[in-house]
Amino acid sequence: MKTAVVGFPRIGKDRELKFATEKYFRSEIGESDLYNVANTWKHFNITSQKEAGIDFISSNDFSFYDNVLDTAVLFNVIPKRYKALGLSNLDTYFSMARGYQGDKGNVKALAMKKWFNTNYHYIVPEIEDDTKIELVGTKLFDEYDAAKASGIETKPVVVGPFTFLKLARYIGEKKAEDFVDDLTEEYVKLIKKLDDRLTHWLQIDEPYLVMDLTFEDKALFKRIYDKITAASGGVRLLLQTYFGDVRDIYDQLIQYDFDGIGLDFVEGKKTLDLVETFGFPKNKYLFAGVVNGKNIWRNNYENSLEIIEKLKSKTNAKIVISTSCSLLHVPYTLESETDLPEEYKKHFSFALEKLSEIKELSVLADGDGNSDILERNKSLFTGRINSVDEAVKERVANIKESDYRRVPDFDKRAAAQSECLNLPLFPTTTIGSFPQTEDVRRTRQLFRKGKVAKEEYVEFNKNKIADCIKLQEEIGLDVLVHGEYERNDMVEYFGEHLEGYLFTKKAWVQSYGTRCVKPPVIWGDVSRKSPITVEWAKFASSCTDKPVKGMLTGPVTIFNWSFPREDISVKESMLQIALAIRDEVLDLEANGIGIIQIDEAALREKLPLRKSDWYKEYLDFAIPAFRLVASGVKETTQIHTHMCYSEFTDIIPAIDAMDADVITFEASRSDLQILDSLKENHFRTAVGPGVYDIHSPRIPSVDEIVAGVDKMLKRVDDNKLWINPDCGLKTRGETETKASLINLVKAANELRDKYCS
The missing domain is CATH 3.20.20.210 (TIM Barrel)
Incomplete structure (x- = not known):
C-alpha cells in the first residue's frame, strides 16, 4: 500500500x-x-x-x-x-x-x-x-x-x-x-x-x-x-x-x-x-x-x-x-x-x-x-503512568452552576470599578509582556542549567521589573504591567507550575513567520501546586502607586496551546485547568492586585469549523470555563481578557457572555472590522482594540493612532474605550517599543483634550 x-x-x-x-x-x-x-x-x-x-x-x-x-x-x-x-x-x-x-x-x-x-x-x-x-x-x-x-x-x-x-x-x-x-x-x-x-x-x-x-x-x-x-x-x-x-x-x-x-x-x-x-x-x-x-x-x-x-x-x-x-x-x-x-x-x-x-x-x-x-x-493504549488524580476529578465533579456566575451584574461592577480605580478617559495600558532582551533569555537559560542560583535569578528579574515599571511611569501609561521577564512562554510557563504536564527541550512548532512555540504536553490530570505569579505581581505593585495588572493565561488558551490528552474529554481537561487558574486569580486578589488580565488569545482557535457544532462541542463549556476562573472575585476587581489574530465577529455574543470587564484584541491589521460587529450586537464590555501592530517593526505615529481611535469612537462609546497595542511586546526591540508607547500615550492625551473639552 x-x-x-x-x-x-x-x-x-x-x-x-x-x-x-x-x-x-x-x-x-x-x-x-x-x-x-x-x-x-x-x-x-x-x-x-x-x-x-x-x-x-x-x-x-x-x-x-x-x-x-x-x-x-x-x-x-x-x-x-x-x-x-x-x-x-x-x-x-x-x-x-x-x-x-x-x-x-x-x-x-x-x-x-x-x-x-x-x-x-x-x-x-x-x-x-x-x-x-x-x-x-x-x-x-x-x-x-x-x-x-x-x-x-x-x-x-x-x-x-x-x-x-x-x-x-x-x-x-x-x-x-x-x-x-x-x-x-x-x-x-x-x-x-x-x-x-x-x-x-x-x-x-x-x-x-x-x-x-x-x-x-x-x-x-x-x-x-x-x-x-x-x-x-x-x-x-x-x-x-x-x-x-x-x-x-x-x-x-x-x-x-x-x-x-x-x-x-x-x-x-x-x-x-x-x-x-x-x-x-x-x-x-x-x-x-x-x-x-x-x-x-x-x-x-x-x-x-x-x-x-x-x-x-x-x-x-x-x-x-x-x-x-x-x-x-x-x-x-x-x-x-x-x-x-x-x-x-x-x-x-x-x-x-x-x-x-x-x-x-x-x-x-x-x-x-x-x-x-x-x-x-x-x-501503548492500556494505560499511562502518573496520569490520574482522583482529587482533581472529584473537584471537577463538584462544580456547581453558581460557580460559573459572577455577581453583581456587569453595570454594577463597572460603576464600582470606576470609583475604585479612578482611571482617566481612554486609559492606556499594554497587553502584558515587554521585550525579552538577550540578557533576559541568557539569564533564564543559565538558571535552568543550574549555573545561576535561584536568589540571583530572582534578583535579576526584580531589577528588570523595577526598570520596566519606571519606564512605563516615565512614558505615562495608566495601568502598568510587570513585563513577564520570568516567563519563557505564556502557556509553557504556567504548565511548568501545574501538575499533570510534561515538557520538551526542542519540540518547536511554527506559529507564524519566525515565531515558534514549544507547546507543553498535557499528560495527566491538572492542578496547581502553589501560587505561580503572586510574588512577581506583588513586587511590581510595590514599585509604583499606579495599578499593576496581574497577568495570567486562561484555561481555554492553555488547553488549546498545549498538546492535549486524547483519553479524556476536552471539556473535562479544560475545567481542570480552569480550577487551577481560579486558585491563582483569588490569590492575586487576596494580595492586593485589583486588575487581573486572563488572556484567552486562543479562544477562537478550536472553535469547530462548522457552525452547527459551535456550541454543543465547544462554546457551551469553553465560555463557562473562563467564567469559572473569574467568578469568585469582588465587584471592584476588574477582570481583563485578551484575544488576537482570529475572526471573532461571528461569535461576539459568546465573547460578551464571558462576562469580563475589559476585552483587548487585535484590530490594527484588520481595519477595525470587528468594531462594527460589536456595535451591531450591543456589546456591553469595555474594549481595547489594538491601535498598532506589534508583529511588525514599524513605529506608529501619533497621527496614525489618533486617526485609528477616531474611527473606533464611531463604533464604541468613549467611556468604554481603552488604548493599547494589539498584543504583547515580547518579540519587539526595546527602542521601537519605547518609541511606539510614547506615541501611544501622546495620542491618548491629544484625544482626551479633544473629547473632554
Missing part, C-alpha cells in the same frame, strides 16, 4: 531557518546565505521522507513565512503599495508579511489570521480592483526542479484557487467572482508548466471544503475545477482536504476528474460515513489521512487499520496511507528529547517518527507486517 505526507515542517530541528531569517532581517547575512540555509532544510525534508519509504513526497511545502503568502506572490497578488517600495522580490515578500519602515517608504503589513482551527497564522491575500492575476513566481518550479535534480520525484503543493479566493480580502468593488476566471487560467498555466517538466502529481490544497458551504460556494468550486481538471494533461491532480470532513460536497467531489482525493479521517467526523454511503471511484487514489498531523501521540494502529479495512471492503479504490494534514503542526523529531524518560517518550510521535508510523501501517495493511509491531503498539 502506497504512502504519502501532506506536508512537512520547515523551521529545522533547532529552528535554523528562524535564526537565519532573523539574521537576515538584521542585515547580518545576505540573501544568498539565507537561501543556503533554506535549501539545506528543503533537502533534509525530502530525503528524510525518501529514506523512510514515503512514496508521495511534497515539495513547495517550504516557506520563508507562509504558504498562502507564497501563493499570492506566485500569482502576482501583490498590492501596489508594496511594489512601490522598489525592494527586491524577497524584501517585497517580507514587507507584505511584516510591514516596512525605512528609506523606501512606510507601509503596514497585510492582515494575519489563524489557519482554520490551528495555532498557525496565515497572511491574508489582498486583492485590489486592478490586480492583474498572473503566474509570475518560480518558487514552486524551482523547488520541484531541485528535488528532481537530487533524484527525488515530488508532488508540488499549492494552495488551491477556491481556498485562496475564499480567504482573500477584496479592496474595492470587485469580489471573488470577478477574479475567478483569471486565477483559474493561471492555475491551468501552472499545470502546463509542470506537464512540460513531466511532473507526475500536483497536490492542490483545498481545506476550505471542510467549512459550511453554500450553493454559491459549490458553484464557484465547479466553475474553477471544470476548467482545471479538463486541462491537467499528463499531470495527475490530487485534491487534498484536511481539518474536517467534506460532507457538503463529497457526493459531487468524487464525480470530478481528479486522480486522487485526500480525506481527513482524524478530524473528519463523517468522512468514513461519507465513503461508506456514497462510495469512492475505483479508478481514483484515496489518500486516507489516518495519521494525526496535529497531535503528538502515537497512532493507534488497530483503529487506523480498522478504517483502512472498511475502506477496502467498501471501495475498490487505490488507497494511500497519509497524514490527516501537514506535519507543519508538530515538532521535527523525538531524537532531540534526550531528557524525556522512555516511559513517557514511547507514547509520542513527532514528524520524523510519523513517517515510520505511516510505513508500518502500510506494511500491516498489506498483511505482511510482523505481529510484534501491532502488539507493541497495542500495549
Whole structure:
C-alpha cells in the first residue's frame, strides 16, 4: 500500500531557518546565505521522507513565512503599495508579511489570521480592483526542479484557487467572482508548466471544503475545477482536504476528474460515513489521512487499520496511507528529547517518527507486517503512568452552576470599578509582556542549567521589573504591567507550575513567520501546586502607586496551546485547568492586585469549523470555563481578557457572555472590522482594540493612532474605550517599543483634550 505526507515542517530541528531569517532581517547575512540555509532544510525534508519509504513526497511545502503568502506572490497578488517600495522580490515578500519602515517608504503589513482551527497564522491575500492575476513566481518550479535534480520525484503543493479566493480580502468593488476566471487560467498555466517538466502529481490544497458551504460556494468550486481538471494533461491532480470532513460536497467531489482525493479521517467526523454511503471511484487514489498531523501521540494502529479495512471492503479504490494534514503542526523529531524518560517518550510521535508510523501501517495493511509491531503498539493504549488524580476529578465533579456566575451584574461592577480605580478617559495600558532582551533569555537559560542560583535569578528579574515599571511611569501609561521577564512562554510557563504536564527541550512548532512555540504536553490530570505569579505581581505593585495588572493565561488558551490528552474529554481537561487558574486569580486578589488580565488569545482557535457544532462541542463549556476562573472575585476587581489574530465577529455574543470587564484584541491589521460587529450586537464590555501592530517593526505615529481611535469612537462609546497595542511586546526591540508607547500615550492625551473639552 502506497504512502504519502501532506506536508512537512520547515523551521529545522533547532529552528535554523528562524535564526537565519532573523539574521537576515538584521542585515547580518545576505540573501544568498539565507537561501543556503533554506535549501539545506528543503533537502533534509525530502530525503528524510525518501529514506523512510514515503512514496508521495511534497515539495513547495517550504516557506520563508507562509504558504498562502507564497501563493499570492506566485500569482502576482501583490498590492501596489508594496511594489512601490522598489525592494527586491524577497524584501517585497517580507514587507507584505511584516510591514516596512525605512528609506523606501512606510507601509503596514497585510492582515494575519489563524489557519482554520490551528495555532498557525496565515497572511491574508489582498486583492485590489486592478490586480492583474498572473503566474509570475518560480518558487514552486524551482523547488520541484531541485528535488528532481537530487533524484527525488515530488508532488508540488499549492494552495488551491477556491481556498485562496475564499480567504482573500477584496479592496474595492470587485469580489471573488470577478477574479475567478483569471486565477483559474493561471492555475491551468501552472499545470502546463509542470506537464512540460513531466511532473507526475500536483497536490492542490483545498481545506476550505471542510467549512459550511453554500450553493454559491459549490458553484464557484465547479466553475474553477471544470476548467482545471479538463486541462491537467499528463499531470495527475490530487485534491487534498484536511481539518474536517467534506460532507457538503463529497457526493459531487468524487464525480470530478481528479486522480486522487485526500480525506481527513482524524478530524473528519463523517468522512468514513461519507465513503461508506456514497462510495469512492475505483479508478481514483484515496489518500486516507489516518495519521494525526496535529497531535503528538502515537497512532493507534488497530483503529487506523480498522478504517483502512472498511475502506477496502467498501471501495475498490487505490488507497494511500497519509497524514490527516501537514506535519507543519508538530515538532521535527523525538531524537532531540534526550531528557524525556522512555516511559513517557514511547507514547509520542513527532514528524520524523510519523513517517515510520505511516510505513508500518502500510506494511500491516498489506498483511505482511510482523505481529510484534501491532502488539507493541497495542500495549501503548492500556494505560499511562502518573496520569490520574482522583482529587482533581472529584473537584471537577463538584462544580456547581453558581460557580460559573459572577455577581453583581456587569453595570454594577463597572460603576464600582470606576470609583475604585479612578482611571482617566481612554486609559492606556499594554497587553502584558515587554521585550525579552538577550540578557533576559541568557539569564533564564543559565538558571535552568543550574549555573545561576535561584536568589540571583530572582534578583535579576526584580531589577528588570523595577526598570520596566519606571519606564512605563516615565512614558505615562495608566495601568502598568510587570513585563513577564520570568516567563519563557505564556502557556509553557504556567504548565511548568501545574501538575499533570510534561515538557520538551526542542519540540518547536511554527506559529507564524519566525515565531515558534514549544507547546507543553498535557499528560495527566491538572492542578496547581502553589501560587505561580503572586510574588512577581506583588513586587511590581510595590514599585509604583499606579495599578499593576496581574497577568495570567486562561484555561481555554492553555488547553488549546498545549498538546492535549486524547483519553479524556476536552471539556473535562479544560475545567481542570480552569480550577487551577481560579486558585491563582483569588490569590492575586487576596494580595492586593485589583486588575487581573486572563488572556484567552486562543479562544477562537478550536472553535469547530462548522457552525452547527459551535456550541454543543465547544462554546457551551469553553465560555463557562473562563467564567469559572473569574467568578469568585469582588465587584471592584476588574477582570481583563485578551484575544488576537482570529475572526471573532461571528461569535461576539459568546465573547460578551464571558462576562469580563475589559476585552483587548487585535484590530490594527484588520481595519477595525470587528468594531462594527460589536456595535451591531450591543456589546456591553469595555474594549481595547489594538491601535498598532506589534508583529511588525514599524513605529506608529501619533497621527496614525489618533486617526485609528477616531474611527473606533464611531463604533464604541468613549467611556468604554481603552488604548493599547494589539498584543504583547515580547518579540519587539526595546527602542521601537519605547518609541511606539510614547506615541501611544501622546495620542491618548491629544484625544482626551479633544473629547473632554
